[in-house]
Amino acid sequence: MIARLTDGLPPRALALLAAFAAVMxxxxxxxxxxxxxxxxxxxxFAFVGQAWNLMLGFAGQLSxxxxxxxxxxxxxxxxxxxxxGVSPWVGVVAAVALSTLMGCVIGYLGFRFSIRGVYxxxxxIAFAEFTGIMVDNNAWLGGSAGLFLxxxxxxxxDLLNLRGPPVLFYYMIxxxxxxxxxxxxxxxxxxxxxxxxxxxxxxxxxxxAGVPLFRYKMIxxxxxxxxxxxxxxxxxxxYNNLFPESTFATxxxxxxxxxxVVGGVGTLFGPILGALILTPLGELLTELTSGLQIDGIxxxxxxxxxxxIVLFRxxxxxxxxxxxxxxxxxxxxxxx
Amino acid sequence: MxxxxxxxxxxxxxxxxxIYGLSALGLSxxxxxxxxxxxxxxxxxxxxxxxxxxxFRHLGIDPLYCIPIVAAALFAFGYLLQDLVVRxxxxxxxxxxxxLMAAIAxxxxxxxxxxxxxxxxxxxxxxxxxxFQIGPxxxxxxxxxxxxxxxxxSGLLFAFFRYTDTGKAIRACGDNQxxxxxxxxNVRHLFALTFGIGTACLGAAGAILVLLIDVHPYLGPxxxxxxxxxxxxxxxxxLPGALLGxxxxxxxxxxxxLVFQPSMKSAVSFGLLILVLLLRxxxxxxxxxx
Numbered sequence: 001m002i003a004r005l006t007d008g009l010p011p012r013a014l015a016l017l018a019a020f021a022a023v024m025x026x027x028x029x030x031x032x033x034x035x036x037x038x039x040x041x042x043x044x045f046a047f048v049g050q051a052w053n054l055m056l057g058f059a060g061q062l063s064x065x066x067x068x069x070x071x072x073x074x075x076x077x078x079x080x081x082x083x084x085g086v087s088p089w090v091g092v093v094a095a096v097a098l099s100t101l102m103g104c105v106i107g108y109l110g111f112r113f114s115i116r117g118v119y120x121x122x123x124x125i126a127f128a129e130f131t132g133i134m135v136d137n138n139a140w141l142g143g144s145a146g147l148f149l150x151x152x153x154x155x156x157x158d159l160l161n162l163r164g165p166p167v168l169f170y171y172m173i174x175x176x177x178x179x180x181x182x183x184x185x186x187x188x189x190x191x192x193x194x195x196x197x198x199x200x201x202x203x204x205x206x207x208x209a210g211v212p213l214f215r216y217k218m219i220x221x222x223x224x225x226x227x228x229x230x231x232x233x234x235x236x237x238x239y240n241n242l243f244p245e246s247t248f249a250t251x252x253x254x255x256x257x258x259x260x261v262v263g264g265v266g267t268l269f270g271p272i273l274g275a276l277i278l279t280p281l282g283e284l285l286t287e288l289t290s291g292l293q294i295d296g297i298x299x300x301x302x303x304x305x306x307x308x309i310v311l312f313r314x315x316x317x318x319x320x321x322x323x324x325x326x327x328x329x330x331x332x333x334x335x336x
Numbered sequence: 337m338x339x340x341x342x343x344x345x346x347x348x349x350x351x352x353x354x355i356y357g358l359s360a361l362g363l364s365x366x367x368x369x370x371x372x373x374x375x376x377x378x379x380x381x382x383x384x385x386x387x388x389x390x391x392f393r394h395l396g397i398d399p400l401y402c403i404p405i406v407a408a409a410l411f412a413f414g415y416l417l418q419d420l421v422v423r424x425x426x427x428x429x430x431x432x433x434x435x436l437m438a439a440i441a442x443x444x445x446x447x448x449x450x451x452x453x454x455x456x457x458x459x460x461x462x463x464x465x466x467x468f469q470i471g472p473x474x475x476x477x478x479x480x481x482x483x484x485x486x487x488x489x490s491g492l493l494f495a496f497f498r499y500t501d502t503g504k505a506i507r508a509c510g511d512n513q514x515x516x517x518x519x520x521x522n523v524r525h526l527f528a529l530t531f532g533i534g535t536a537c538l539g540a541a542g543a544i545l546v547l548l549i550d551v552h553p554y555l556g557p558x559x560x561x562x563x564x565x566x567x568x569x570x571x572x573x574x575l576p577g578a579l580l581g582x583x584x585x586x587x588x589x590x591x592x593x594l595v596f597q598p599s600m601k602s603a604v605s606f607g608l609l610i611l612v613l614l615l616r617x618x619x620x621x622x623x624x625x626x
Contacts, residue, residue, distance in 0.1 A: 062431040064438070113614050117430050118373045122564055123613055129561060130606040137599060144599075250557050251445075254438050261435055296449030296553070303442035310436040311421065314428050 005185055013327045024174055028167045036166055040238070042259075042279040043173040044231065049260035049271030050180040051227035057266030058188060059220035060200030062117070065106075065124030067252040068131055069225045072099040073232020074242055075135060078147055081161070081237075083140075088162045088237055096229045102127070103225025107218050125250050132248030142242070149240040162237040169238045176234065177272065180227060184268055187223070196220055200266075258302050262309050264316020273318050278302060340472045345590045347475055351483030353586020355544050357579040358486040359559065360566040361493060362537030368573035369510035369530045372422055375437035378559030379444040380535050384410050384542025385551040386452055392459045392546075399459055399546050400485055407489075407539040414535030419528040441556065448553035458550035482544045489540045490579060493533070497575070506530050510573075558602070565609040571619030580621060584608075 006014060028036055048070065055061045076098050077091035086094075106127050110120045136144045157164035187193050195216045198206035207213050236242055246252060263274025282298040289297050313320060363377050374380075387409060388402045397405075417440075425436055466477040497503040509516040509526050516523055549555075566585050570577025585605055592604040612619065 056431060062434065064434070109610075109614055113617065115613055115617055118434065119568070119613060119617055121431075121434060122568065123610065125561060126565075126606045126609045126613075130603055130610070133600065133603040133606070137597070250561065251442070251554075254442060257435075258439075265431075294450050295454060296446035298446075300443050300446030300450065303439045303446060306439035307421070307436060307443070310428070310432055310439065311424055314425075314432055 004189060005182060007189070010327065012325075016325065016327070021178065028170055033166070036170055038280050038283045040166060040170050040173060041283075042275045043170070043177050044235065044238075044275075045256065045259045045279055046272040046275035047173060047177045047180055048228055048231045048256045049263070049275055050177065050184060051224050051231065052257050053260045053265060053267075053271050054184060054187070054227070055220050055224040057260070057270075058184075058193060058200065059196040059217060060203070061110075061217060061220060062121045063124040063221075063224070063253075064121045064250065064257075065126075065128030065253050066224075066228055066256050067248050067250070068124070068128035069099040069103060069228035070232040070235055070252075070256070071128070071131065071135070071242075071244075071247040072102055073229035074236035074247060075141055075147065075232075076229075077233040078149055078236040078242055079141055082147065082149055087160050088233055089160070092230060092233045095233045096226050099229030099232065100222050100226040102131075103221045104218065107221035111214050111217050125253070128248050128253060129250065132244045135244040135248065141244075144244060146241055146243040148242075149236065151240055166238075169234065173234060173238075176230065181268060181272065183227075188268065192216065192219065255299075255302075258306055261306055262317055264318035267316060267318045269322075270316050270318040273321065274316065277317065278305060281305075342591070342594070344473055344475070345594045346587050347473055348479055349587040349590025350583060351475070351479045351586070352548065352590065353583040354483045354486040354490070354579075355541055355548070355582075356562065356566055356586050357582025358490050358537055358544070359541035360563045360570070360578040360582050361490060361575060362534040362541065363563045363567050364570075364573055364575055364578040365493075365537065366531055366534035367567070368575070369506055370418070370422070370527050372426075372433055372531075373437065374534070375434055375560060376441035376444060376556075377538065377563045378561070379441040379448075379556035380410065380413070381538040381542040381545070381559055382448060382551060382553065382556040383413070383444060384539035385546045385555070386448055387539070388543040388546045389452075389457060389459060389551060398461060399543050400481060402543045403485060403489065403540045406543045407536040410539030410542075411532040411536035413532075415528045415532035417535070418531030419524070422531065423524065423527065441560065445553050445556050448556075452553065454552060454554070456550035456552040459546050461547065478547045482547050485544050486541065489537070493537065494575065496533075502526075502529070506533075562602075562605065565605050568609060568617075568619055569612050571621040574619065574621045577619055577621035581619070 024039075027039055031039065048066065051069075052063065052066050055063055073092075073095040076095040077088050080086035080091040080094060081088060106124060109115070110123050115123055135141050141147055151163070157168055159168075162168075188197075195206070195211050198209065198211055199213060199216060203213065259275035259278045260271040261274065262278055263272065264270030282302055285301050286298045309316065359377075359381055362381075363374055366372055366374050384406045387406045388399050391397045391402045391405065392399055421440075422433075422436070425433055461478065463477050463481075468475050468477055468480055497507060505516070505521050506526050506529065508519075509521060509523050509530070513523060516526075562585065566581035567578050568581075569584060570579070570581030585608070588604055588608065589601045593601040596604075
């Protein structure tokens, strides 16, 4: 398995990746609380972006409703925890099961009725918004007033109930992001990944060549929604409060994918790079203009970045950076 | 009394539906000709609403008279957007187009937020609380005016596409782009014109809608979705379908707000959308497009 992971990677890429991982792992020892919080959000976007990328970048299925899976994961684990005291380690199983189920329902409807392209994207949006409204009207889940997780003394670490300081959540999301990167690399270089890419590049040709479209698209949606559900659990326990309006909104789904678009859709390292570019830049901008009291400048800048990327470098920043670092031929990121 | 109540609500839903229809026409025109799905639809309409608000507040112009001004301004915006930005990405995969439009939408929301702040603001016209008594029905004057205005603008749009040479040329571009190029039509200009017409519809719809609801920057996304629902129910690219869809959604939303709770009314629309996508993806009046 190790051989399969590193196969075809130039030693240079491995070294860079190892150095990057080491810097990230050591970050809490020298970063301030503020920098750490920015890194935490960046990694969260990187992880969800990776999960979303698996669906669009690998298998060619555009979802604009991924906030749905975050929301299901978050609400499931948070409701189990607040109402029954169920540990998030158990809750995550239920959360992943539910979000995968939801992903499969959407996938089944979409692919069985051959809803494609923009129609499929709209189906995902419709499900996300619909679920948001349902949660909004559900008193057990807190309704529009929100669901709050009980906060204990933030100084001590309660690993069983995932209560602790930000650094705990930093390492968790770092591990998750790393694991997702490895998983995606494995998947992309497997037969499954090749089938996905065939479907992405030319669905008719793939079908003619005997790729069972329905099955492989379903697998992509299932894995993507499962991973995103995990992100939801992390999200709930990190933020400790959930509001249906902001959790399931389409704007949130868009926000989740901006980093990946900037980094490079369909690349392995793009989601991580994009999130690490966009989030800190946005925070920096907010910080610089905080005296002016202007809301919205961060998101305006994010939108601008994406427009610029789509217009001038539609394949994303990572392929270009990989070229600069001379990692072109099957790089530490790009598996193509 | 209950029957009259339902009738009253249905009529006011119908009038709102006319505005929805007009706004959805803007989406449908752009998709039908340029094949671009305008994910910034609602946000552009919100721009129109804010423009009307400014005209009303600072110059005291009645929103109904703002319609041509705002429509002209948004026409220019749409023309430039197509010619400077959207035109450059038609060769990219579909999802890149969606992402571009979605990013433009994010920029518009943020810009409105920066300029106008997050609070809901409305216009207060002198006739805001007047109403007409028609038989057993009691209908707000504002809503009647709004519905008529939307109907007039929609009528103008239909007439434009049916009777003017430019309108016919645009339809030709939509039907067969290569053919249009071959017979010497200036497709680049016509596409920009189409986008401008689409956004002008939104400007008109926005100016009218300000009469009925308060505007805030986050209003955009929900109207984008609403327009999509309407257009998909009616048939993406079909103009009569967009109007029909608007009326359907207007009435069903109003009735759902009455029968269930007001907060549930958009759930009904999303439910309708999912049903239509599954059972008749080309929409009620749409042709098969793939």
